[in-house]
Amino acid sequence: MDAAKPFRIGTRKSTMALAQTEEIARRLRARVPGILIEIVKFETTGDTDQTSKLLKHGGKGGAFVAQIRDAVRAGALEAAMHSLKDMPGNEDTPGLVIGATLSRDPPGDVLVLRPGLSLDGFLRARGKGFKIGTNAVRRAAYARRLFPGVEVIHFRGAADTRVRKLDSGERQRLPDGGEVGPADALIMARSGLERVGLASRASYEFPASDMLPAVGQGIVAVECAAHDFETRRILAAVDDADARACADAEREVLWVLNGHCNSPIAGFATIDGAALSLTASVLDETGGLFIEASREGPADRPRELGRAVALDLLAKGAADLIERSRPR
Template sequence: MSRFRIGTRKSAMALAQTEEIARRLRAAIPGIEVEIVKFETTGDIDQTGKLLPHGGKGGAFVAQIREAVIAGRLEAAMHSLKDMPGNEDTPGLVIGATLSRDPPFDALVLRPGLSLDMFRRGKGFKIGTNAVRRAAYARRLFPQAEVIHFRGAADTRVRKLDQGEKQRLPDGGAVGPADALIMARSGLERVGLASRVAYEFSARDMLPAVGQGIVAVECAARDFETRRMLSSIDDATAHACADAEREVLWVLNGHCNSPIAGFAQVSGDVMSLTASVLDHAGSRIIEASRTGPANRPRELGRAVGLELLAKGAAEIIERSRPV
């Protein structure tokens, strides 16, 4: 019997994603013994501050679990792909599998008693998010609203919205309460809150984060047995889209404070890819779209990234870089 230890965060959504990986491994490999190892990451412990001081999402949610894989305490690690930094290499690690992509788009969640029509027509409503990309798009789409810092696991954020809780800040202050949240639809579905979606943004409205909706399983590059096992649950289409989107981040050298978005789709043997870079105010947006062979995703991602740079994306990214 094969023993397979996979690390994950303790949040309800992360555990649901990891249980799905375990289910698929057990179905694909008879006799495999999957052990889920739970981590309380830095980002889970600090529910008030922004993620930047912790090294962005990569430092906050990924680093500790990665270290356990590198040290040999785990065979693999589960990550939401959008939490994995795309502008840097992680020596010794590879993405061994991606699951089929969940709905990649963002959704608007409203507090009880607030209708979509009231929200669209009203002024002064507060939209909660911790994602710089969502914040930039929100300022662009809803200039009459105020965007506020809002943290927590998916179910925690919705509970805080419903109960009218303010978001505590590291300096002892607070903001809010929020009237609306912008969240990943896939995350809401994972924790049984899909019914709270008041509006789903299209790619035209709000381009998703790179890798949004894709669950990635990371393992040691030299652990060929684990890589072989993970290949049995890998979704080739989602993996190709992930490669294309993450190549854009690599070319742009985007960081965790950069409002960057990217979304790839495959139809037959053709892949389409759209990516964008926004300033924090949402007042300036640079976008590029291309198509290419589906079996050459990194080349397509590189071409889109270079087009964004040619249009002036580097200036926006540098302005958003922490000093």
């Protein structure tokens, strides 16, 4: 690559997205001598519309990914930063590839409580009488499963924005002009809180046995044009093999299940030496119906493992749960 030409990485304007992109830049500078990096900021549809459910914009892919992908395809960027969990896994991305996956950040979900609320009191009540804010259908389904008495409310915003709204008692506007809230608690990704400097606000971390992470949660992906082999060579310098294997296994589950943006699907893979373990689940929106499957396989064949786990889920009735949650 021409040393005088900047290596342009597109990203959202949010605090967390910029922190993730700065981390990519830091690693590239450390491993690619002389590279000149330019971070290009985008205000995506999901950032400008803080009211609607993401389904209106085609899910997270349409809300947070599509505009930056278009810029890569047009040649305006060499690469694009995405949180892997925001990238649709059930559809082709013509002309694009994931050039690198960074080493995985903590993948779990945490409970964030409003100031003055006791964790013991919340857990003893099993959420009864409390409002939990989230926009993720997976987190909402698990919340209803774990805390049968809780009220789950639609809650939007970047990680730091959501915490600010929680602390100030701000109500969430709805697409129909109404409002809900304020929230008593939020369920958020631990990695997201850490990226915006709010890790201390995590009151409780859900074990994976209670709440499986979203597919790809905690993994930063760098996407580029499939034909741009020079960019692919550069990005390979920061690719983490373990994170890529886990991502491939988890995303294969989405591909086989053909899960849509309104499907409460979770998947989490871990590596131990040459062995890869994967657990995935499908829930209905109420959390009342729950299907889970686990397998272990060779770490160098992640997609085969993901396919096997997905087929196990289908054999247990996952297709019916997914179809029930499909937008009408």
